[in-house]
Amino acid sequence: MKLLILDRDGVINQDSDAYIKSVEEWVPIPGSIEAIAQLSKAGWTVAVATNQSGIARGYYDLATLDAMHARLRELVAEEGGEVGLVVYCPHGPDASCDCRKPKPGMLKTIARHYAIDLRGVWFVGDSKGDLEAAVAVDSQPVLVMTGKGQKTRSGALPAGTLVFDDLAAVAAELIHNSAPLNG
Numbered sequence: 001m002k003l004l005i006l007d008r009d010g011v012i013n014q015d016s017d018a019y020i021k022s023v024e025e026w027v028p029i030p031g032s033i034e035a036i037a038q039l040s041k042a043g044w045t046v047a048v049a050t051n052q053s054g055i056a057r058g059y060y061d062l063a064t065l066d067a068m069h070a071r072l073r074e075l076v077a078e079e080g081g082e083v084g085l086v087v088y089c090p091h092g093p094d095a096s097c098d099c100r101k102p103k104p105g106m107l108k109t110i111a112r113h114y115a116i117d118l119r120g121v122w123f124v125g126d127s128k129g130d131l132e133a134a135v136a137v138d139s140q141p142v143l144v145m146t147g148k149g150q151k152t153r154s155g156a157l158p159a160g161t162l163v164f165d166d167l168a169a170v171a172a173e174l175i176h177n178s179a180p181l182n183g
């Protein structure tokens with residue numbers, strides 16, 4: 001099974017330091033919807049693992065979060081693809097939950113759902129916590145330059161992190177094997 005796991009904010013959709021609080025604020029990054037659809041049509045299962053502390057902070061509710069993900073599924077379906085399991089952590093930084101990245105709990109949930117070993121599975125993120133979550137379960141950390149990616153790249157990256165301009169470039173690598181940026 002070809003599984004790819006994506007972070008959401010800053011990878012699929014634009015991110016904001018003010019959080020993404022509504023469907024209207026949930027704006028796809030150019031090329032990301034098409035990338036997910038192309039991967040899906042090429043036989044990849046595309047899952048999502050996203051921190052959503054805005055729930056715990058009271059910035060938006062679960063119905064709004066679900067509406068964002070329904071919009072994601074709708075847009076990808078319009079391009080002929082589909083989105084797999086979407087897992088989110090609704091907790092705040094102080095909740096000491098097992099699911100908030102950089103902890104790998106959401107990645108493990110996805111692995112259990114698909115009964116797959118996470119070793120070598122690409123996890124694409126824009127934040128250091130995404131990369132650390134990948135490393136914690138021997139997945140392949142992949143950084144994109146969208147969202148907080150540029151800031152993340154200015155610091156130390158886990159060894160072996162692959163770096164791409166954006167999700168469209170990741171899809172091109174996985175589907176057409178074009179070369180990644182130097183990490």
Ligand SMILES: O=P(O)(O)OC[C@@H](O)[C@H]1O[C@@H](OP(=O)(O)O)[C@@H](O)[C@@H](O)[C@@H]1O
Pocket residue numbers: 007008009010015016017018019020049050051052053054093127
């Ligand atoms: O990138 P993913 O995991 O999909 O989602 C990140 C969001 O939940 C928010 O995470 C927050 O971090 P804190 O949760 O406040 O530390 C901030 O970085 C926000 O800018 C960001 O929108």
Ligand SMILES: [Mg+2]
Pocket residue numbers: 007008009010011015125126127147
């Ligand atoms: Mg992110």
Ligand SMILES: [Zn+2]
Pocket residue numbers: 089090091097098099100
């Ligand atoms: Zn959590």
